Amino acid sequence: MIETVKKFKKFTWYHVSNLTTEDNQILVDEHHLTNEIVGYAVDHNEAVRMEYDDAADESLMVIDVISYRDDIVETRPIGILFAHGDLYTFSHSVTDYVQAVILDPKNRQRRGDDSEISAIDFIMTGLYSLMTRYVDQVTEINRKRRVIQSQLGHHKRTTKQMNDLLRLQTQMIYIQNSLANNQVMLNAFKQDFKSKIAHFEIEHIDDVRVEVGQAEHMADLAMAVINSVSDAYGNLSNRDLNWTMKVLTVYSIVLTVPTIVSGFYGENVKWLPYAATQDGWWITLVITLILMALVSLILALSGFFRK
Known part of the structure; x- marks a missing residue:
């Protein structure tokens, strides 16, 4: 579905969710986008990066955001396309919430008036809120880890606890990888556009980079603690197994x-x-x-x- 979300003085924002074949044809015929760039923007497995087509006046940013599905938290790419003076965002069902966040980010960054704001600054103020969700998610994972850790040594270790730790480790791997890639991509974006945008817009890009860096540091620390707790559980399980084998050996001798x-x-x-x-x-x-x-x-x- 293609939605014209908002018209600004300098650009128009179009949001594309769950792209269909008909939507793709409209983007190519009426919006004059290339099939190649649209394909990159909607690919579920597209790597985080910047893609440029100077001849077609298209600049695509692929960035990972938190995706929510049932009780599982992962990361998925979204596409942000600057083309022909307009802004296009591409998402899927699990990332469609980004439209509301970008439109009303609710953060400390100051967003310009509709008559003044550029597409890049508009996106950066929205991305700031999207990146803070990584911090929130790492904090939630730490909370779940502390619950499991509090049971260490006080209750009998169960398969469920080990599975919960494994699930947290898997989520942290997604988050760590996405944050590292996002940081590299934002650095490249700043380098490529710093000569074309205003100083305050560069500051907003730096704010997003700082937020990603903070989330990355928190994620690394959280992963280290989770690994330590997992190793401790493994050591205790091995100790219990050794004790069991020792008891069985004693019984067999007696x-x-x-x-x-x-x-x-x-x-x-x-x-x-x-x-x-x-x-x-x-x-x-x-x-x-x-x-x-x-x-x-x-x-x-x-x-x-x-x-």
Whole structure:
């Protein structure tokens, strides 16, 4: 769907959501965009980068934003195209919220009047709010990690806790990769446009870069802590496994004694002690228990029962 969101004095903003074949044809025929640049803008797997077509007067920015799907938080690319003096944004279902954020970013950056603002400055003030969502998401991941970490050593470790940690690690990988790519792309964007835009617009670009840098630092720290907690869980699980194997080994040694004793008396060899007496059965049980206790005492003194 192609929507004319708002007309400014210097440009018109069009938002394209879930592009269809008919929409693509309209963009090519009526808006004079190239098929190649539109394809880059709507590709789900497009890498974060800048793409230029000077002949067609098209400059495409592909940048990652947070995407929300059920309880899973990932990152997905959106396309921001400056073409023929107008602005085009491209999104999909999971990133369609960017339209509302860009239109009303609610941040500390000062946005110019509709009669003065340029397409680049308009986008940068919106991107600032989109990048702050990374900080919010890293903070939320840290909160979830602290809940899991608080259970460390106090409750029995479960597969669910390990899966929750793995899910947090996966989300952080998406976030770290996206932030690093966004930072590189914004640096390239500033370098390419710094001679064409005003000083205050460069400041707004720098604000976005600083926000991405802060989120990147938080993400790196959060990932390091999550990895440490995950390693601690793994070490505790290994310790529990070692203890289990040690207990089973002790049991197998102790339970070998009855087999040995009963084996001797089951051979029907003459002159075995107490074999011919009326109370021989009970005597062999006592011998077995004494030997089992002796073996257990030796193992205990050797430290086999220490966890």
